[in-house]
Amino acid sequence: MAANSLLLLLLSLLISSFTTATSQTEQQILLQIKKDFNNPPSLSSWNTTSTSHCEWTGIQCTNGSVTGISLSDQNITYPIPHTICNLSNLAYLDLSWNYLPGSFPTSLYNCNNLQYLDISQNLFVGSIPSTINRLSNKLYHLSLSSNNFTGDIPSSIGQLSALQYLLLDNNLFNGTYPAELGNLLNLEHLWLASNPFLPSQIPAEFGSMSSLSFLWMASTNLHGSIPDTFGKLQNLVQLDLSMNSLSGRIPEGIWMLKKLERIYLYHNQLSGAISDTKVGAQGLTQVDLSMNNLTGSIPAGFGKLQNLTLLSLYYNQLSGEIPAEIGLLPSLTNLKLFSNKLTGVLPPELGKHSNLWNLEVDDNSLSGELPQFLCSRGNFTSLVVFNNNFTGKLPSSLATCNTLNNLMVQNNNFYGQMPAGLWSTAVNLTTVIMHHNSFSGTLPEELPSNLTRLEIQVNRFSGNIPSAAQKLAVFKASENLFNGTIPANLGSFSSLQILYLGGNKLSGEIPNSISSLRFLTQFNLSSNRLSGDIPANIGSLRVLNTLDLSDNQLTGSIPVSLGNMKLNILNLSSNDLSGEVPVQLQNQAYDYSFVSNPSLCSSNPQINIRICRGKSSGSVNLSTGLLILFIILGALFFIGAVVLGFFVLREYRKRKLNNDRKSWKMTSFHLGELNESNIAKGLTNENLIGSGGAGFVYKIVLGRRTGETIAVKRICNSRKMDSKLEKEFQAEVQILGSIRHANIVKLLCCISSPNSKLLVYEYMENGSLDAWLHSKRRTRGPLAVGGEPGQPETLDWPARLAIAVGAAKGLCYMHHGCSVPIVHRDVKASNILLDSEFNAKIADFGLARMLVKAGEPESVSVVAGSFGYMAPECGWSSKVNEKVDIFSFGVVLLELTTGREANHGDEHSCLADWAWKNFKEGGSLINLIDEKIRDPAYTDEIELVLRLGIICTGSVPEHRPSMKEVLQVLQRCERSFENRGSKSPEGGENDVAPLVGVKGGGGYGDDSCV
Template sequence: MAASSLLFLSLLSLMSLCFSQQTQISSEKQTLLQIKDDWGNPSALASWSNSSSSDYCKWTGVNCSANGSVTQLVLSNDDITGGVPPSICQLKSLSYLDLSDNYIPGSFPQFLSNCTNLQYLDLSGNYFVGLLPSNLDRVLPNITSLYLTGNNFTGEIPTSIGKMTQLLSLWLDNNLFNGTIPQFISNLINLHELTLAYNFFTPGQIPEEYGNLTKLVYLFMASANLEGDIPDSLTKLSQLEHLDLQYNSLHGTIPPGIWSLSKLQDLFLHKNNLSGEITFVNGSFGANGLVQIDLSYNQLSGPIPKSFGTLQNLSVLMLSYNNLSGEIPTGIGLLPKLTDLRLFNNKLTGVLPPQLGKNSPLWNLEVFDNMLSGEIPANICYEGTFTSLSVYNNNLTGSIPKSLGQCPHLDNIQVYNNSLSGEVPDGLWQMQNLTTVIMNNNMLSGQLPSSLPWNLTRLEIQNNQFSGSVPTSADHLYVFKASGNNFTGNIAPGLIAGMPLLQTLDLSENIISGEIPSSIGSLESLSMLNLSHNKMSGEIPTSIGSMLVLTTLDLSSNNLSGNVPSELGKLNFNFLNLSSNDLSGEIPSVLDSQAYDESFLSNPNLCSSISMNGVSMCGARSNSSGGISHGLRNLFIALGVILFVIIVIFMLCLRRDYKKRKDASNPAMWKLTSFQRLNFTENSIVHGMTKENLIGTGGAGQVYRVAVINHAGGVVAVKKIYNQAKHDMKVERQFETEVKVLGSIRHSNIIKLLCCISSPDSKLLVYEYMKNGSLDRWLHEKRRVEVDPAVALTGSLDWPTRFQIAIGAARGLCYMHHECAPPIVHRDVKSSNILLDSEFKATIADFGLARMLMKSSVPETVSAIAGTFGYMAPECAYTRKLNEKVDVYSFGVVLLELTTGREAHDGGNHGSLAEWAWWHMKEGSSIHNCIDKGIQETPHIDEIEVVFKLGVICTGTLPSTRPTMKDVLSVLLKYDVSNQSTSEGGSKRLMEYDAGPLLKANNSDDCNV
């Protein structure tokens, strides 16, 4: 009997356990479904299903323990747009939460204190704003890994973080934190990883106390407003593997103890003011020394220490842009793992290490702009991994190593301005990855093959001793400069057909003979043609007149004959020289101008209808008095002197512009600063900015549509801002404002700035591409040059689409005004600055006139009227103290455009659209008559009237009478066409101009509702 009772109790206990586990499973599943519902059912969570056969532990991003408890949620990069739901903390066993790289808005979720087992939290790459909780240690009492990178958190880092001694990883970089560099972080003695980079801290020193973080492996403090010396205490961080302090204002010398950190792998200190010599403790490193060293862009002097040659794990060494002198240690050439060596822009002398490339998988060597001598190392491509050689502007001698002719991955060789001699290895011209060859100003010789590498885009070999015939085939060649050599033969028609993409062709100062082929006119992209100082004969082809982008033409010092083709007058020349030939006849009237006074010298049989230098007058008659009067002669002399001065100035300007264009085309002159993850380079952007990709032109520059193979969507938009002298200060200010604003904010309704690219000649802003162009193009049926060709250009926007565009644009402005600290005022809101993606989602663009308001309650003083007529608030005309209400006014005009179809300046006798709408309302006329005919038949006419009246309210004369953008968004959401029940009666309630009570009653707390 006792045994039976015991068995019964055991079965009862087992049944109770099974029932408990079943209840828990049901609870966990329902919690996950609640989380999905709270997020608005994002498509990435489609596998989260209520089906009875669905195992929630196998759902996307869900990991469970053996008993079915959810322990991990990994939902990174899943396009989640809603806030973090409190229901997450109903998962009582949750210890690992990764929500990185989404679009999650709002403030830090303090309710995470209910997730009592949470140890790992990653909220990086989202749209979080505001202050971190002052009691963060109590909100996250058990957290060991905290990742908040890439948000918009503001204010000072709370001191409570100093109490979270269990932390192993703390990532706070790329936010808007201010205040002093937090010294209390030194209390986190267990910390392995610390990132504070790219914040707006008050200028200050690296706290000496950070030396207490002896377990630190990774320290990232780039662009953190650091100044002063690097503290000696950092040399106590014996476990440190990565130290990045670049882009600060550090000065002084590098503490010698840094070099004795045996585990240090990556050291980045460039763009500081470090000075003095590089010194070491005991003069050497251990076997586990540095892997990457970047000390470039500093003020370091003295020699490169020989101890660098003992770093057996060193793979990358960058010491560029310093004042280093002396020789490069030979030991560097013996390093077994060296892949990248950059020592350019120093004062180095001596020879390159002879063993360079023989002992390691070297792929890049950049030592240009030094005073190096000797030869290029013979085994530079011994391992077959080498891709790029840049040794120009030195005193190198000898020949091009034969190993480069057996280098399968070679794509760039720049050896110009040296004293190299001998023949270029034949194998070099067989390298199919070769894109750039610049060898000018040496004494190199040899012959070029008839067919150049198919991938070659630039070949510059001026002032050498190359001979033989000119190549006839190079499919992708853009620039071919071969002046000052010994090329012979003629220009075969095959050359023209075989180089269809040529933009620059310079074969001057050779021994080329024969005629200029008439097929040369097929080079439609050619902008510069120089065949001067050769032995060419025959007539100038009339087909040159069809080369519409040709701006420079030099055919001087040849044996050309016949007339000057009148077709040349169709071209807009910056430089034209046909001097020293056997041309005859009358100069065409279009070219018979003082602007070409030096273009036709030494052509005895050529005549002009005006007085041109060195050219006789056509049908000239002698003066009746037997000569020119003394006064007239003096007048001609004076005019000649003035003309000479003008020509000299003109030539100097041409030379300056040429140098600018040359600098702009040099890949080394472009600098890329990224704000997002990129899988393209500056070269792919610059090469894509061709005339056929031009989609728009503005006051400061041009906009291009550039295809990028590896980028999501395959296309980006590039805004080019010229660096013209008369606009330097204005354009520079607009550029830096746009970069500052867009680089620091993230919102799905604000255009995403991918990167900016700078050169001496221009600046480029690279954005995500909006397939459907601007709202202005769709509303007003203008020529949609920026719309993707795949999108139909017919039809108009229906009302539901227009309404969602209004809501999206309002969300973007609401975020700028109410959730950014400091707030951002756009100051040029208009329909042409509201761009539409493939789904017609609206994004606010063009922040060239935006201003950061340092205090939300204090209007900012601006120096000039800015904006667009029809959209500018009245106060812009009489005050420079502006606040967010100027954007509200402009947005109100956009609402009127959406409802009426009229343009902002289309107010008839009333001037602007806003004034017309105000008078229409004041006179009590029917709103239905104002509505765009394309949407008059919609069933949502009440909502349209609501939006029209809201537009009138937003464009009130006094700023104080206008609602805030949060109020505006509230009203739009309340009367959303998708919610019929809440919109009833809306038109009637908005009839009154004082809509303050209505707006405040529906005030939303979130610009991302």
């Protein structure tokens, strides 16, 4: 007995000694790993003073031995150390969301017990080695997502038989993927999405992955048909093959998969009808087959899917009636069937049995009345049914619908009054568009507090104009029966940008309070019974560009202040105005603006009114001489003031800069030899290359030997702008410091002091796209980081398309590749910068915001963006999402194809409106193409991109494509002329043309300049 006890004691001491030795060895290995990582601050807890290395940051232990390392998002910038596999029991390794450089870390082959490996969201480059099968045969999770890997996916990866998760999405793979992936019988998740693979078909072998539950191959350049073998994937829960060029029919077997919950096949070229008898996947919750060429009717079998929440079939060729059974679905929340050829009535019980919140059936041929139960569950938010043949009154249930946010019923045959109590109940109502119907009744004295857009033109509304609407930005009420006077207190309309009240029976005078509408851009009171003078303070509306007061009974002279305005449209015709037209308005731009005013005259015979009489030449010459004298004296005074101000300002800046240097603090985001001193020395007037509202931009060459050049944006604080500029600075640093992409301008470091902020960027030799498109290379924009004049003199089409693809990749990464999606909110040609090889990069994130949750819009307190690029909703809604970037990028595509500037469509509209109008009129789009690139070899691709730009600038945000979809079309267009002359696999010469088609209906072009 004693001998046994002694043996156990010795054994215990031996184990303890071994454990202690192992612990000490592992601690030394971890300290070496920390050293190899260059001692990042995030690993400060890794030190010998700690009681146990198992308590260090990111370390997981089992029985005192390291089995896991989790260092996600720790700002690590050095390669993975070879010593990491000296931890013999290491099974779990997560190094995601860092800055790890280099090629695939083959040193991990030595981690024999590794089961989980995540190195996603890093900076790895090159191809995956063909020896990847040398990774541990225990590995069940491998994530390489969101890096810069290229080339092929090696077939040897199919030998890692234990894999359950293989995540390779959002890289730059430009080769192929192997059929051998079908050998991974334990694989549950396969993610290949968002990679520019060579055009290929889905291997039939993929149908052998019997354990597969999640297949994500969106935007992978697929063509051909979906393999019938997919009908054997009995464990499949989610199938996402969206944004490809798949054709043919959807295999019937897919609809019979018992575990299938979500199917996304949108934006392909799938055709044919869906078999009504084969919809047997009873677990389906989301079905999105939109943007295809599907025909036939909507299967009644969809009405049997008791768990279905989303049914999206828009932009197809579906016909017939909507099955009544769909109205009985208990889980349906979102129904999107717009832009088809549907007829008949809506399911009468729609909304009665489920928490329906969104109904979009616009651009069809539907008729009858709207269902009465749309808001019976109290969750309904959006009714979009415009461009149909609906009739009757709006459902009375809307009167108690306090969740209603969006009401778009224009271009139908509705009549009667609004449901009683709607205006007071719908406290969340922001958008009401119901023009071109036969609605009647009156408007409340005070409109709903959140209403931002009200369009009721061409109806039969009567009574007085409302006297209060604090957030209303667009009010169109022309061609109704309104009477009375215009409200005297227009200050309550402080957000108004567009006001159309023409074609009513309004009387009285135009109130002087019109000057309080300082955001007003379009003002139309034509064809009323207004009298009195034109208020002179209209001239204080600095952003007004359209003024129509024609066909009234206005008297008096035209205020001289109107001559100081930059009006695109001016119409004062058919009134009783008198006197001489202000000299500034006497030009051919307004040659018909004053007709039918018998007492008006002009000194310019080209204006279509009578010539003023009674002025002697002597008086004219004297007045002219005095005017010239005053101009000369004023010019001399101005020049003297500028020179004096220059010297004073230079001395002030020099002193302020010297004070700033003493307290500057630098935060670096990328490796480099930057320091505060070298940068500070370069902040001189000689290096100044731009300026704007946010500060100054300098070009600085750091060293004569290396020739490294940087661009520095300096933001100087002031009392008036301090808070605003601080927010811009924090936004740009937060975003640019955390994202990494080849098509996003690189923020090298930031430097802060109490009085100024410095943002240090990589220098972009070829300046901005705006400068190249619109001949501004010598006068760079204030926020263009760098830029030198270069060759060629103009950009040809291949160069323009490459720029479009590059910019789209950057935006696509922001919207879809970041864990927290980023909305730029100021996409424009001057914020697309070009390096020495004309690669495009997105810049200037001062207005960007991170969205809290994907798909949820973020509130903003001010209207931000640039004229001509702003999406319509920016003018009337405080909620924005990534669709505002889609609109702005669409304008950039229009600039690339037409050569026109964003705010120059024609004399009456901006570029987006002009393009839509020309398309709607049915003319040839070829005539819109920039003459500098009108080459027959590229005509098809240019016209395709032009159409894409028109789609992106649609006024309904939900109808705009995603950035992934936009990028896919552009990339396919790029490949089209690169492979000129080769046949597509289907036998056609060009598989690009069917991708983009602008659907008819009033969905685009409305108020695109707001």
